[in-house]
Amino acid sequence: MDFSDVSLTALRVFRAVAEQGTFTAAAASLGYTQSAVSRQISSIERAAGAELLERRRDGVRLTAAGRLVMRRASVVLEEIDAAARELSGLPSPGGVVRLGWLPSSGTTVVPRALATLRRSDPGVHVVSREGTTPVLARALRAGSLDLALLASAPPFRAPDDESPPLVLQTLTERALCLAVPATHPLARGDFVDVADLRGQRWIAGPSSGEDRLMGVWPGLDERPEIAHTARDWLAKLHLVAAGCGLTTVSPAMAAAAPPGVRVLPVRGGPQELRRLLLARLPGPPPGEAALRLAAALRAAALAAVDP
DSSP states (O other), X not given: OOGGGOOHHHHHHHHHHXXXXXXXXXXXXXXXXXXXXXXXXXXXXXXXXXXXXXXXXXXXXXXXXXXXXXXXXXXXXXXXXXHHHHHTTOOOGGGEEEEEEOGGGGTTHHHHHHHHHHHHOTTOEEEEEEOOHHHHHXXXXXXXXXXXXXXXXTTTOOSOOOSSOOXXXXXXXXXXXXXXXXXXXXXXXXXXXXXXXXXXXXXXSXXXXXXXXXXXXXXXXXXXXXXXXXXXXXXXHHHHHTTSOBEEEOGGGGGGOOTTEEEEEEESSOOXXXXXXXXXXXXXXXXXXXXXXXXXXXXXXXXXXXO
């Protein structure tokens, strides 16, 4: 099989595996079976005559040949997607920016930035997607995103260990907060003492993978009691409002908290800082549309810190 005969489906599957980091996650994102993903990857590697993915215990990583194919595949798939957009009457590719964002930034920063951009630059069309920091970093590397909002916690390491490093700009650095039911004894004051978090019930993220125990206060000196798990932040906050437990939140999410929830700072221990980062690939500066979106995101992040 000649590489020029590779199908668009195989290229899309290859991109999804490169972005998601595992065959299983790629299959879930595409709605395919894992065996179907494996067949597509096998076909594209046969056509390339080389191993494109290094299989590792913690997932996959692009080989040198894989990076070459990914670079070219991203161009091909973007051109196909651009044609689809034009046929649908959307703006030309020059005005399109592909943005990735964290679930927590989707409650305030992203909507506020997009609303501002619609007023100031109506010709800029933003195509966005939600994801975790590792997934969004891989998507940047794969060339399927132009900009991404990522999270970082101490010791503030780079989002990945690939070279060259991503270009990162810190938009905000704020202390992690706690969402408490308004009827809970901890909600009576203006802050929560870290010593009072022992023995509490928690609402956490999924108990495996990169979201492990997200929602539980870091550094607890006990095995936390996980009362409920939920991936969606608003679902967590509604569970808090129902009195089902506590969860950690970004301070920017206080405005999105439903009635029955108090968002409070935590004192008495090391401050748990969180950074919101704007990331892009190294190299030439992005186009004008991406620069305008970046400016809107910076302004929205600052407004979320000091409304």
